[in-house]
Each structure stands twice: as C-alpha cells, then as structure tokens.
Amino acid sequence: MTEKEQKLFSGFPPVTTTEWETKILADLKGKDYHRALVWRTYEGIHVRPYYRSENLEELQHHQALPGKFPFVRGNRKSGNDWSIRQDIFVKDFIEANKKALNILGKGVDSLGFYFDCATKVTKDDLAVLLKDILLEAVEINFVCPCENCNCSLPFTEYLLNSKVDKTKITGSFPIDPIGSFVLKGKLKPNAFDELKVLIEKTASLPRFRVVGIHGKWFANSGASLVQELAFSLAQGVEYLTKLTEAGLDIDDLAGKIKFNFGIGNNYFMEIAKLRAARFLWSHIVQAFGPASEQSARLIAHSETNSINKTVYDPYVNMLRTQTEAMSAVLGGADSVTVLPFNAIFGDTNEFSERIARNQQILLKEEAHLNKVADPGAGSYYIETLTSSLAEHAWDLFLKVQDKGGFIHAFNEGFIQEEINTMAAKRNTLVALRRENLLGVNQFPNFSETATELIPQWVFRPTDLTEAGAEVETLKPYRLAQPFEALRYKTDQYTKTHKRPVVFMLPVGNLTMRKARAQFSCNFFAVAGFEVIDNNGYLSVEDGLKAARIKNADVIVLCSSDEEYTTLAPQITKLIDKEILVIAGDPECRQELENKGITNFIHMKSNILEELEGYQQKLNI
Numbered sequence: 001m002t003e004k005e006q007k008l009f010s011g012f013p014p015v016t017t018t019e020w021e022t023k024i025l026a027d028l029k030g031k032d033y034h035r036a037l038v039w040r041t042y043e044g045i046h047v048r049p050y051y052r053s054e055n056l057e058e059l060q061h062h063q064a065l066p067g068k069f070p071f072v073r074g075n076r077k078s079g080n081d082w083s084i085r086q087d088i089f090v091k092d093f094i095e096a097n098k099k100a101l102n103i104l105g106k107g108v109d110s111l112g113f114y115f116d117c118a119t120k121v122t123k124d125d126l127a128v129l130l131k132d133i134l135l136e137a138v139e140i141n142f143v144c145p146c147e148n149c150n151c152s153l154p155f156t157e158y159l160l161n162s163k164v165d166k167t168k169i170t171g172s173f174p175i176d177p178i179g180s181f182v183l184k185g186k187l188k189p190n191a192f193d194e195l196k197v198l199i200e201k202t203a204s205l206p207r208f209r210v211v212g213i214h215g216k217w218f219a220n221s222g223a224s225l226v227q228e229l230a231f232s233l234a235q236g237v238e239y240l241t242k243l244t245e246a247g248l249d250i251d252d253l254a255g256k257i258k259f260n261f262g263i264g265n266n267y268f269m270e271i272a273k274l275r276a277a278r279f280l281w282s283h284i285v286q287a288f289g290p291a292s293e294q295s296a297r298l299i300a301h302s303e304t305n306s307i308n309k310t311v312y313d314p315y316v317n318m319l320r321t322q323t324e325a326m327s328a329v330l331g332g333a334d335s336v337t338v339l340p341f342n343a344i345f346g347d348t349n350e351f352s353e354r355i356a357r358n359q360q361i362l363l364k365e366e367a368h369l370n371k372v373a374d375p376g377a378g379s380y381y382i383e384t385l386t387s388s389l390a391e392h393a394w395d396l397f398l399k400v401q402d403k404g405g406f407i408h409a410f411n412e413g414f415i416q417e418e419i420n421t422m423a424a425k426r427n428t429l430v431a432l433r434r435e436n437l438l439g440v441n442q443f444p445n446f447s448e449t450a451t452e453l454i455p456q457w458v459f460r461p462t463d464l465t466e467a468g469a470e471v472e473t474l475k476p477y478r479l480a481q482p483f484e485a486l487r488y489k490t491d492q493y494t495k496t497h498k499r500p501v502v503f504m505l506p507v508g509n510l511t512m513r514k515a516r517a518q519f520s521c522n523f524f525a526v527a528g529f530e531v532i533d534n535n536g537y538l539s540v541e542d543g544l545k546a547a548r549i550k551n552a553d554v555i556v557l558c559s560s561d562e563e564y565t566t567l568a569p570q571i572t573k574l575i576d577k578e579i580l581v582i583a584g585d586p587e588c589r590q591e592l593e594n595k596g597i598t599n600f601i602h603m604k605s606n607i608l609e610e611l612e613g614y615q616q617k618l619n620i
Contacts, residue, residue, distance in 0.1 A: 009050070017052060018356030024049075038394030043226040043423060045388045051380035061279055062383045066373035068293075071276050071280040072386065073374040074332040075297045076156040081370045082328075083139045084360045085110035085301070086353065090119075093128040104428040106354070107361040110139035110171075110335050117144075121151035126158045133579035135164050139335060140171035150175070150211055152198055159205070163338060166204050172258050172301075173198075174212020178235050178406060182217055185469025187407065192242045199248060199256050209258035209299060211239055220307045220476035223421025225273045226389060230396035231415055232259060233280055234406040236599075241405065245522035250288040261333075262305040263324040270324070271376055272385035274300060279390050280617055295387065302328035303337040309344050310480045311458060312448055312487060313439025317341035320360050329360075329369050336360060344458065344478065416472045423477075431481050431547075431608040440480045441607060444525045450491040459485040464539060482608055483526060486615070490528035493620045500529045500618050503552035505543035505568060506536040509560035516558040523601050524554070527611040547578065553618055554579045561586035568592050579617055 028036055039047040056062060064070060067077035074080065088109045090096040100111050113129065121144070130140070151174040159166055176200065186193075198210050215232035219222065225232070236257060243253050259277065263270050290296060304324045309317045318341045328336045338359050340352035364370045372537045376382040379595035394405055396418075403409040403500035410416070429435040436442040461477035490500070502524040506513035513536055521531040532550055537543035540557070547555050557576050559567055564586045572580060582592065587600035601610060 007035060008404060017054065017123050020050070021471070023531060040264075042224040042426070043269075043387070043389070043392050045226075045392060047385075052092060053380060053385055055380050055384050059383055059387050061380060061386070061387075062377065066292065066377075069296060070279045071297050071379055072279040072282075075278070075299070075334065076373055078373055079371060080329070080332065080373050082333055082364075083110035084108050084364070085112055085139070085335045085337045086357060087112035087114055087143070087337060089116075091116065091128065093125050095473070097129050097131050097133075097153075100129075103353075103357065104133070105118060105286070106139060106359055109137075110141065112141040112337065114143045115151070121154055123154045123158045126151060126154055127428055130158070130231065133569060135162075140169070144173070144174050144175075146316040151614045153201060156202055156205070167206055169205055170207045172209040172212065174201075174214070174258060174260060175210055176214055176476065178238060179212065179214040179217060181407070181471075182410065182474050183464045184466045185465055185471050185473045186450055186535050187470075188555070192239075192246060195239075196243055196246045196248060199243070199253065201258070202251070205503075206255065211253075211257045212260060213239070213257065214260045216260055216262035216303055216305070217474055217476060218419060219264060219305050220305065221419055222327040222426055222476040222477070223419045224422050225264075225266065225269055226392045226396060227418055228262065229273055229277055229389065230400065231406070232261070232277070232407070233284060233393070233397050234400040236281065237284060237401070238406040240285070243352075244288060250285070251292055252291045254290060257299070259298060259300045261302050261335075262307075263328045263336075264305045265323055267323055267327050268382060269389070270327035271331040272382055273334060274302070274328070274391050275376070275382075275386045275388040276376075278332070279386070280394060282498045291456060299334050300332075301335045301337070302333035304328075304339045304610055306339065306344055306476065307478055308437065308480075309320055309339075309341075309478060310437060310440050311344060311484045312450070312480075312582050313445050314341050315438045318355060319438075321356070325359055325363060326369070329363055332374060346455075368507065395493075411471055413472060416474065420476065428606075429483075430483075431606045432604070433607055435479070437480050438481070440483045441526055443522060444487075446521075446525045446531060449486050449528070449585040450495075454488060459488065486608065486611055487526065487528040489615065494528075498551070500620070501550055501552045501555060502529045502531045502554040503547040503550055504531070504533045504556050504558055505540065505547060505571075506534055506558040507538070507540055507543055508563040509538070512560040513558045517556070519603075520556045520581070520583045520601060523605075523610070524556075524614075527615065529554070529614075540567055543576065544571060544574050552578055554581060554614065556581045556583050558583045564592065568597050569595055572597055577608045 037049040061072040064073055066073040086103050088096050088099055090113050177188055181187040202208055202210055211259050213232050213235050215228045217233050218228040244250055278298045282296040287297040304321045322340050325336055325338050338356040340348040340356045342348055342352045400409045403414055428443055433441050459481045461475040463475050465473045504517040506517045517533055521533050525531050542550055565588045581599040585600055
C-alpha cells in the first residue's frame with residue numbers, strides 16, 4: 001500500500017469481526033442469527049451473510065496462479081477467452097453446412113453437430129458437411145447418441161486426405177458409454193475396449209477429445225451442484241481406471257477427456273462449481289502420475305440447463321440463460337452453449353438462435369469478460385464457496401468410491417436414490433413456492449393462453465430407458481412441467497367452456513384485504529383461471545352481488561384474521577353454487593371448518609395440489 005493510500009485509509013479504523021457480530025446481533029433484536037441470516041443450500045452448505053479476509057486464511061488454492069496446477073483459477077495464464085458454441089441438428093448435410101457457414105460469420109467459433117440415429121455418417125457425408133469450413137480456426141464437435149451415427153473414425157479418415165494441420169484441430173466426439181448407461185439402463189460389454197481403440201486411432205489429433213462426461217444429465221435430473229460435481233468426477237475416475245488398466249498412458253488418456261456441465265441459475269454457486277471441478281480433477285489426475293502437469297487440466301464445456309426453463313412466459317428463459325452464461329464464463333468454462341429460449345419446444349428458429357448467440361457475444365465484446373483471467377479470484381465469498389463445494393463434493397465422491405466406483409454405485413441404485421431424493425425435495429419446494437419459477441409458480445402472465453396444441457411430451461420427463469434395462473435410469477425433466485400441464489389443461493378446457501372466473505372479495509381491514517387479494521390473484525392465475533381483483537366492498541353482500549354479475553365460479557374472501565370470525569359465516573349463508581375460499585390461515589380456522597368452511601389458501605399452501613383440487617371441483 002502506498003503512503004497516499006495509507007493516509008486515505010487512516011481515517012477508517014479497522015472493524016473486527018467481533019464488532020460486526022455484536023452490531024448484527026443488536027440489530028436482530030433477539031431473532032435467531034442462523035435462521036434469519038444464514039442461507040442453507042441444497043448441498044448442505046451454510047452461507048454466511050458476509051465474508052472477510054480471515055475466511056481465506058486456511059485456503060490454499062487461491063494462492064495459485066492462472067494456468068498453473070491445481071488450475072482452480074483457470075486453464076489460461078492470461079485472459080478468459082472461451083468458445084461461443086451453437087449446435088446444429090443435422091437433418092440434411094448440405095443444409096447443415098449452409099447453416100454452419102452462416103453462423104460462423106455471426107460470432108460463433110464452435111460448432112456442435114448433432115446427428116440423427118437413423119443416419120450412418122460416412123467420410124463422404126463429412127466432406128459435404130464440412131465444406132469450406134476452416135477446421136484449424138473453428139472448434140468442431142460431433143454429438144452422436146448411438147454407434148450408427150458415430151463419426152469419429154470417418155472424421156479421422158476424412159482428415160487423412162486433407163491438407164489441414166491436424167495438431168491445430170480442436171473439438172470433440174464426446175463418446176460416453178457410462179452416460180448412455182445412466183440414461184438407457186444398459187452398459188455395452190465391450191464399451192471400454194472400443195474407447196481404447198478410438199483413443200489410439202485419434203492420437204494424430206492431440207487437441208481432439210473423444211471421451212465425454214456429461215454432468216448435465218445429473219443436473220437436469222434434479223441433482224444438486226455437489227451431486228453433479230461428485231458424480232461427474234466419479235464417472236471420470238471410472239474412465240481413467242478402466243482405460244489405464246487396459247494399457248493407455250495417463251497423459252494420452254487425460255488429454256482425451258472433456259466434461260460437459262450444466263449451468264443453472266444459482267449464480268455464484270455455479271461460478272464456484274467450475275472452479276472446484278478443476279481443483280478436484282487436477283488432484284485426481286495427479287494421483288495417476290502423469291508426466292505433464294498440463295494433463296491435469298479439466299476441459300469443460302458448459303450448457304445452460306433445461307430443468308429450470310419454462311413453456312409459459314418463455315421469454316423469461318432469456319433472463320435465466322443470461323445469468324447462467326455469465327456464471328459459466330466467470331467460472332472459466334472453455335466453451336459455452338446458450339440454449340435458445342424456445343429450445344424445450346423442440347425445433348428452434350432463426351430469431352431464438354440469434355438471441356442465444358448474441359447473449360454470449362454481448363458478454364465477450366461489450367462486457368469484456370474474456371479479458372481478465374479468473375475474475376472471481378480473491379472474492380472472499382467465491383473463494384469460500386469454491387472450497388465448500390470442493391469439500392462436500394469430495395465427501396460424496398469418496399462414498400461412490402467406497403461402493404466400488406461409479407458403475408457399481410449406479411448398479412446398486414445409490415446414485416439414483418441420491419438424485420431422486422434431491423429432485424423430490426426441489427419439486428416440493430417449487431410446489432410450496434420456496435423456489436420460484438417466474439411466470440409459472442409465481443407472478444404468471446395473467447393474459448397468456450396456449451393457443452396452439454402443445455405435444456404432451458413437453459410436460460413429461462424424458463425417459464430413454466431401453467427394453468431390458470438392467471438398472472433404474474435417470475430421467476431429465478423440468479421443474480415447471482406439472483404446473484404447465486395444470487395450466488394447459490385449463491387452456492384446453494376453455495376451448496369448449498367458459499374460462500373459470502375467480503373473484504376477489506376484499507372487505508374490512510384495508511391493508512390485509514389488499515395484500516391478500518394480490519396474493520390470491522397470483523395464486524389462482526397459476527392455473528390459468530381468470531382472476532378479477534377489486535378495491536373492496538363495504539359488506540360481503542355487496543361483494544357477492546358484484547361477483548355474480550361477473551359470473552364468478554370461485555369467490556375469495558380477503559380480510560383480516562380477526563374479521564374472518566364474523567365475515568366468513570355471513571357469506572357462507574349467502575353462497576349458492578360458488579366455491580368459497582378464505583385467503584389466509586387464521587387462528588379461527590378450526591372454528592370456521594366446524595361450520596363447513598374448508599377452503600383456505602396461504603403462504604404455506606402446496607399450490608400445485610391446491611390448484612389441482614380446484615380444477616377437480618370445477619370439473620376441468
């Protein structure tokens with residue numbers, strides 16, 4: 001610190017942690033510190049309300065330099081450049097080539113070609129697909145879900161007759177038999193032998209990675225960040241162990257592995273996840289005794305998750321993917337795919353693909369996030385999160401190893417049980433609105449209607465289980481699916497019937513009735529019901545009269561707990577065929593239930609179960 005800086009800060013005496021804590025406890029006025037200020041994540045990590053330099057004293061990793069072991073600060077010594085990837089689903093090789101050349105002129109420098117299993121890809125097909133593409137300047141990735149369209153060897157043959165510098169070609173064939181086993185339930189008996197042959201035959205392509213580890217399948221099946229990280233690393237160790245035992249050199253093998261992580265909307269945690277992944281993987285590879293330190297680098301592609309994306313209010317997906325892309329970039333991903341906002345419908349379009357590209361271009365060309373290596377370095381919060389995630393993931397990783405490794409643990413059902421338990425917890429929190437999905441379970445667009453027919457598979461988990469599967473499989477899904485099915489059911493019903501009308505009847509205490517009416521409008525709009533809010537009425541009789549003019553199906557009484565004792569019985573005597581709902585969970589609830597008033601909605605309600613119940617009552 002310079003003399004001028006010392007003078008500047010001399011007017012600000014240091015404040016100790018004890019002094020901070022004393023002030024916080026005084027401001028809490030008796031509230032429990034941990035309940036009020038400490039955030040407990042899905043992973044079991046307790047996040048403090050603030051962090052200080054002393055929190056880094058026991059951490060060793062933050063002293064490392066970028067590009068140096070254990071690579072927690074990134075794989076590059078300077079800068080933070082990453083490849084902007086766009087995926088192309090190949091239905092016609094000529095058209096796919098045209099599209100690739102088009103988007104390469106619009107900011108993309110990484111291509112992902114997804115092939116249809118019905119097509120066997122040949123060397124000649126690749127000649128058409130890759131025509132006029134400068135392979136040394138573009139990352140090329142081939143994604144083939146089955147052996148029929150696996151083009152790894154045809155691509156190698158194609159390059160034999162070309163004049164390109166094979167040492168400069170970057171990309172991947174992410175062959176992942178364990179990932180296929182996770183989704184389909186069968187592990188091919190000679191899968192590792194075939195991988196060994198593939199690695200040997202692609203030795204002339206040192207920057208091409210042929211082994212893929214798809215952590216995104218764990219993330220999109222409901223896993224926590226710790227689970228995605230731990231199970232991905234365990235899968236990686238399975239490949240390292242099997243293939244080194246088969247005779248492959250660890251340096252050759254490690255250089256052929258690429259991780260594909262999902263990126264969710266837990267902003268700082270996702271940044272820390274990628275940093276922790278590099279830290280742990282480097283130590284894992286080091287244990288195999290590589291000759292080069294660089295072999296311990298983890299190469300990570302990041303793809304925005306689908307689990308938190310929505311069909312209703314789909315433009316909100318752009319907000320989600322923007323923060324997710326930022327997390328991936330700031331965490332040091334080597335390449336990033338931003339899924340278009342409407343990708344969950346199936347086919348995307350030119351507009352949604354352009355927006356997805358531009359989201360990354362904005363981060364690179366306008367925010368300049370590619371200029372600084374490890375932007376999160378030194379942040380007390382991010383450094384502590386990195387350490388906590390690494391510690392928790394390592395503990396879970398060791399449990400998998402104690403069970404004999406990833407394949408044994410999956411055969412036993414341990415991994416499925418861990419992920420299913422976490423997914424069930426998340427589903428419950430979404431149903432209770434402790435986890436918000438904007439536009440779906442919270443703040444829905446009241447006027448939005450599904451005018452077009454939506455295929456039912458959109459509302460169901462993806463089940464790729466093959467006939468004769470030997471184990472329970474993972475089934476990627478979206479948290480919004482049950483809510484979307486609920487609302488879509490209402491939308492379909494209104495094609496032949498009147499849309500159900502939910503009428504707010506605010507009366508009594510001004511503050512309470514207004515707050516509860518707003519809450520109730522938001523609550524019932526989630527199911528696609530028409531909601532009618534009102535400023536208030538002098539009596540329940542006036543309110544009921546207005547509700548009947550609007551042909552209301554459901555009437556929500558909104559008032560204070562004290563006033564419900566008299567107001568609820570009054571309106572009950574006047575109600576005819578309408579469904580009466582009380583907004584809140586008043587102390588007099590038992591008394592009201594004894595009088596036949598049974599419908600209550602409040603902050604602790606399971607909104608999904610409640611709305612399904614009201615649909616049944618309305619014969620939807």
